[in-house]
Amino acid sequence: MGNDERYMKRCLHLAELALENGNPPVGALLMLDGVIIGEGIESGKSSGDITNHAEILAIRHAIANGYLEDLYRASLYTTHEPCIMCSYVIRHHKISRIVYGTEVPYVGGFISDFGILTSEDVPKWGKEPQVISGVCQRECRD
Numbered sequence: 001m002g003n004d005e006r007y008m009k010r011c012l013h014l015a016e017l018a019l020e021n022g023n024p025p026v027g028a029l030l031m032l033d034g035v036i037i038g039e040g041i042e043s044g045k046s047s048g049d050i051t052n053h054a055e056i057l058a059i060r061h062a063i064a065n066g067y068l069e070d071l072y073r074a075s076l077y078t079t080h081e082p083c084i085m086c087s088y089v090i091r092h093h094k095i096s097r098i099v100y101g102t103e104v105p106y107v108g109g110f111i112s113d114f115g116i117l118t119s120e121d122v123p124k125w126g127k128e129p130q131v132i133s134g135v136c137q138r139e140c141r142d
Contacts, residue, residue: 004099007031007077008136011101015079015140018042018054028054028078030062030095032070038062054078055086059093071095079140081108081133087116091125099132101140 007029014027018041026042040057044050055078062071075097076082082090082098087109090098098110098117109116110131118128 003034004077004132004135007075008079008099008101008140010036011077011079012136012139014039014041014054021046026054026078026080028058028076030058030067030071030074030076032067032074037065037067037070037074051085053083053086055082056089059089059095068093075099077135079136080104081110082117083107084109084112084114084116087114090129091116091119091122094126095129097130097132099135101134101136103133 010029011027015025018027019025023042023045028040029036030038038058038061040054040061042054043052055076072094074095076090076095077099079101081100081104083104084107103111106112117131120128
């Protein structure tokens with residue numbers, strides 16, 4: 001098993017915790033140099049705050065852990081393709097690598113018509129991140 005699969009398995013565990021709390025099963029983590037610098041469990045439904053997506057919570061956790069200036073070097077792993085909102089936050093922080101399990105057709109930041117992760121129209125965002133999809137896809141979809 002490669003690193004991407006190993007880290008996605010951790011995301012799947014976080015997704016199970018989200019589901020146990022009554023949320024959609026999404027888990028995310030940020031990796032930097034082989035170290036988890038932030039984790040997030042989907043919490044929008046249980047908290048009543050729709051911005052509490054797993055990816056945003058992982059980024060907030062990394063920032064709280066002192067990694068704001070290093071986010072551009074980090075890899076974000078998530079069970080589901082980041083939505084438009086999460087993709088905006090990813091681009092704002094210039095996270096350079098995104099790895100996800102399954103796609104989100106209508107509001108995904110990569111494959112949808114909105115393409116926030118692929119756009120280079122916003123000069124401040126710089127170069128688009130590397131995106132790897134389909135890691136542990138069956139498990140993430142289930």
